[in-house]
Amino acid sequence: MTVHQHGRYSTPVEDLPSRAVPEAAVGRLAIYLRVLTSMIEQGVTTMSSEELAGAAGVNSATLRKDLSYVGSYGTRGVGYDTAKLVEHIEQLLGLTRHHSVAVVGIGNLGHALANYGGFPDRGFPVTALFDVDEDLVGIPVGGLPVDHVNTIPEVCAEREVTIGVICTPASAAQIVCDLLVAGGVRCILNFAPVMLQVPSDVEVRRVDLAVELQILSFYQARRSPGPRAGAAPVDPVAVIR
Amino acid sequence: MTVHQHGRYSTPVEDLPSRAVPEAAVGRLAIYLRVLTSMIEQGVTTMSSEELAGAAGVNSATLRKDLSYVGSYGTRGVGYDTAKLVEHIEQLLGLTRHHSVAVVGIGNLGHALANYGGFPDRGFPVTALFDVDEDLVGIPVGGLPVDHVNTIPEVCAEREVTIGVICTPASAAQIVCDLLVAGGVRCILNFAPVMLQVPSDVEVRRVDLAVELQILSFYQARRSPGPRAGAAPVDPVAVIR
DNA sequence: GCAACTTTGTTCCTGCGTTCACAAGCGGCT
DNA sequence: AGCCGCTTGTGAACGCAGGAACAAAGTTGC
Ligand SMILES: NC(=O)c1ccc[n+]([C@@H]2O[C@H](COP(=O)([O-])OP(=O)(O)OC[C@H]3O[C@@H](n4cnc5c(N)ncnc54)[C@H](O)[C@@H]3O)[C@@H](O)[C@H]2O)c1
Ligand SMILES: NC(=O)c1ccc[n+]([C@@H]2O[C@H](COP(=O)([O-])OP(=O)(O)OC[C@H]3O[C@@H](n4cnc5c(N)ncnc54)[C@H](O)[C@@H]3O)[C@@H](O)[C@H]2O)c1
Numbered sequence: 384m385t386v387h388q389h390g391r392y393s394t395p396v397e398d399l400p401s402r403a404v405p406e407a408a409v410g411r412l413a414i415y416l417r418v419l420t421s422m423i424e425q426g427v428t429t430m431s432s433e434e435l436a437g438a439a440g441v442n443s444a445t446l447r448k449d450l451s452y453v454g455s456y457g458t459r460g461v462g463y464d465t466a467k468l469v470e471h472i473e474q475l476l477g478l479t480r481h482h483s484v485a486v487v488g489i490g491n492l493g494h495a496l497a498n499y500g501g502f503p504d505r506g507f508p509v510t511a512l513f514d515v516d517e518d519l520v521g522i523p524v525g526g527l528p529v530d531h532v533n534t535i536p537e538v539c540a541e542r543e544v545t546i547g548v549i550c551t552p553a554s555a556a557q558i559v560c561d562l563l564v565a566g567g568v569r570c571i572l573n574f575a576p577v578m579l580q581v582p583s584d585v586e587v588r589r590v591d592l593a594v595e596l597q598i599l600s601f602y603q604a605r606r607s608p609g610p611r612a613g614a615a616p617v618d619p620v621a622v623i624r
Numbered sequence: 625m626t627v628h629q630h631g632r633y634s635t636p637v638e639d640l641p642s643r644a645v646p647e648a649a650v651g652r653l654a655i656y657l658r659v660l661t662s663m664i665e666q667g668v669t670t671m672s673s674e675e676l677a678g679a680a681g682v683n684s685a686t687l688r689k690d691l692s693y694v695g696s697y698g699t700r701g702v703g704y705d706t707a708k709l710v711e712h713i714e715q716l717l718g719l720t721r722h723h724s725v726a727v728v729g730i731g732n733l734g735h736a737l738a739n740y741g742g743f744p745d746r747g748f749p750v751t752a753l754f755d756v757d758e759d760l761v762g763i764p765v766g767g768l769p770v771d772h773v774n775t776i777p778e779v780c781a782e783r784e785v786t787i788g789v790i791c792t793p794a795s796a797a798q799i800v801c802d803l804l805v806a807g808g809v810r811c812i813l814n815f816a817p818v819m820l821q822v823p824s825d826v827e828v829r830r831v832d833l834a835v836e837l838q839i840l841s842f843y844q845a846r847r848s849p850g851p852r853a854g855a856a857p858v859d860p861v862a863v864i865r
Numbered sequence: 866g867c868a869a870c871t872t873t874g875t876t877c878c879t880g881c882g883t884t885c886a887c888a889a890g891c892g893g894c895t
Numbered sequence: 896a897g898c899c900g901c902t903t904g905t906g907a908a909c910g911c912a913g914g915a916a917c918a919a920a921g922t923t924g925c
Contacts, residue, residue, distance in 0.1 A: 405912065406839070413838040417817060431872065440819040444914055451874060459873045460921045476838050477845025484837070491739045495732035496833075501817075507837050546840055569847070570840035572833075576658055576742075578681040586843045588836050592737075592813075595829050596725070596748050597654040597717050598647070599787055599811035602827045604718025606810070646882065672902065685884055692904060700903045701891045 404475070408449045412472050414439050415446070419469045431462035478506050485511035485544040485568070487559045488551030489519055489529050492574055496548060497525040510542045515555070532562065539566030546570045553577045560587075645716070649690045653713050655680050656687070660710045672703035719747050726752035726785040726809070728800045729792030730760055730770050733815055737789060738766040751783045756796070773803065780807030787811045794818045801828075 418438045422430065432450070436443035450457065453471050457463045473479055484507050486493050496502075497512055512529045514520065519529045530538055539547070547563035549556050549571060556575035563571060564585055571587045573579055579587050659679045663671065673691075677684035691698065694712050698704045714720055725748050727737050737743075738753055753770045755761065760770045771779055780788070788804035790797050790812060797816035804812060805826055812828045814820055820828050 404842075407912070409839050409842050410835055413835040414819075414832075416838070417834070433872085438819075442914060444916090445912090447872095447874065448913080455874065457873055458921070459919075460871045460923085462872070475842070475845075477841045478838065480845075482837070482841050482844065491736035495736040498732045501834060502837065505834055505837075507834075507841075545844055546837060570844050572836055572840065578655075578679070584847070586840060588840060590831060590833070590836060591655075592831070593658070593742060593746055593748075594651055594654040595813055595831060596723070596743065596746070596787060597657075597719065598650050599813065599827060599829060600718045600723050600748075601645075601650050601716070603723065603786055603811050604716075604721075606825070648882070673904095674902085683884065685886090686882090688902095688904065689883080696904070698903050699891065700889075701893085701901050703902070 404452045408452055409476070411439065411441060411445070411449050412453070412476060415449070416469060416472050416476070416478075419465050419472075423465050423469065428465055429462045430465055432457070435463065481506050481508055482545045482570075483508055483510045483543055484546045484548060485509070485513065485535075485539055485542075485563070486548045486550060487513040487532065487535070487563070488549060488555070489514045489516075489524055490550060493550040494524060496550065497527065499525075507546065511538050511544055513538075513559075515551075532559065535559070535562040536566040539563060539568055544568055546572065548572045548574070549579075550574050645693045649693055650717070652680065652682060652686070652690050653694070653717060656690070657710060657713050657717070657719075660706050660713075664706050664710065668706055670703045671706055673698070676704065722747050722749055723786045723811075724749055724751045724784055725787045725789060726750070726754065726776075726780055726783075726804070727789045727791060728754040728773065728776070728804070729790065729796070730755045730757075730765055731791060734791040735765060737791065738768065740766075748787065752779050752785055754779075754800075756792075773800065776800070776803040777807040780804060780809055785809055787813065789813045789815070790820075791815050 415435060418435060419430070422438070432443045432447045436446040439446065450463070450468070453468075453475050456467055456471055484502060486496050486509060489497060489512055493512070493514070497509060502509060509525070509527065512524055512527050513532045513535055514529050515532045517531075520531045522529055538544075544563075544566065545568065547560075547566075547568040547570070549559055549563075551559050553575045556573060556577050557579060560571060560573070560579045560581065564581060569585045571579065571581070571585065573587055573589045574592075576591055576593060578589075581587055656676060659676060660671075663679070673684045673688045677687040680687065688698075691704070691709070694709075694716050697708055697712055725743060727734050727750060730738060730753055734753070734755070738750060743750060750766070750768065753765055753768050754773045754776055755770050756773045758772075761772045763770055779785075785804075785807065786809065788801075788807075788809040788811070790800055790804075792800050794816045797814060797818050798820060801812060801814070801820045801822060805822060810826045812820065812822070812826065814828055814830045815833075817832055817834060819830075822828055
């Protein structure tokens, strides 16, 4: 019944394996992982903290601290072995197991996610699609047939779904969330603009595009106090015509 | 040339109107705004900090501090007038003006965004769509015809686009970003999994779904140390079969 | 084999953001 | 009209994350 959408700084009673890893660090580790795999494809076998930090857009000290959560797998005077580092980060992030994903609400956004190839490639196979619309049930989207929302609990348990993605209208999000939880899903990615009520052992992450746009709007408003848009300071490349 | 994707704590030299507002607070204000408009629709005219904080899922002290950035518009002993509060938050976030949005890359995700009605409703009309695919150019999506990427600078300037949304493959994101900047766009929402290089007066926000999934994966891995998934502590509602 | 250089891992410190706690202020009730 | 209770707004403390700086460690060159 606890409400704790974001703002989780690892549980107060911290007796879990290895040091507590700050959430911000976890997010960055995921980025390092992407940079590293990209570099490995280009044949790079070793990177210094400075190089990797530059590519990821963070401070090199921050990067080294983040990597220290993973363990000491660098070589002083040389840098990090890219392949080894990828291996250890994947282990910390739990990416050695595949995480089966269910998408609920196959509308505009649900279609996009179901058709997206980037998730299976990264170890997140989409194994279930759900919608309440009878016309959609049975139709394959991205090669996978849509099931009815009523079957969420059974199907999720059966296919061992670990991550549920909610793409329904806001009004249906809580009901769908409850069904996912009933199906044993304890990780939820929520695109609907509502705060979900979940048991304390369920982790919810919210992606709120409207909020992102409004934050951008705020900075835009801060920059140009006058009502007209043209009052830019100086931007050599933005000179039009 | 500065790399500062997130991690902006308001400019060091702070001589702008009113106090510096922490980025985290701006994001929460956007959420309060949504809760408030929803409550107003239900006929609620007054809310206490405790009520509003509960609905938004934050601490009431945090909420009051956030609202203090907006100004002192509450009434002690009573609470906040919902309508007045909405008005002032909208002003702070710069939502009194409409912000014209351009979407670049009309694939899976671009289609979803172009068809989404929630943005226009919130003061973010989509006024331009771009793609490099000649087959898409000219075709209307969500009632708006797709233009060719080459025309980004002119069209964005012409239609006074303030926010650019990048939904292209990662490989094209930087080029597209440069074109948007050339068109005078200084706020960018980036869905491609790359760090964009932009001039220091351009604000970039990145939405990285793969990272979100990996963070969920991390928490999942933390919870169940054993390889099998069934080792849940106790969850009354999740008992299957 | 030794010395000099490079780079990691960590410690310390600074600063921000969140939370607690309380005084000030306002409305309602008698 | 005055008192009482409730809620705001903010000053102060706390905790965490990020950045700088340094010592340990390993490698390369001589
Ligand atoms: N499309 C976007 O670009 C976008 C952007 C930001 C936020 N969102 C949010 O994402 C969510 C989905 O957006 P969309 O544009 O895909 O909407 P949509 O209307 O296109 O799709 C919603 C889908 O959910 C299904 N649905 C409705 N009730 C359901 C229920 N009880 N159980 C299961 N499925 C149900 C509908 O049948 C429909 O297929 C919304 O909450 C929206 O606010 C979407
Ligand atoms: N679809 C998703 O659910 C999803 C999820 C997470 C991340 N993403 C990211 O979002 C981006 C888009 O994903 P998608 O699934 O829509 O891809 P997509 O392949 O369906 O669409 C990409 C579109 O971009 C266009 N394009 C290519 N090069 C271009 C250029 N130089 N200028 C303009 N347009 C160009 C293509 O013609 C195509 O229409 C990708 O970077 C992807 O990694 C998508």
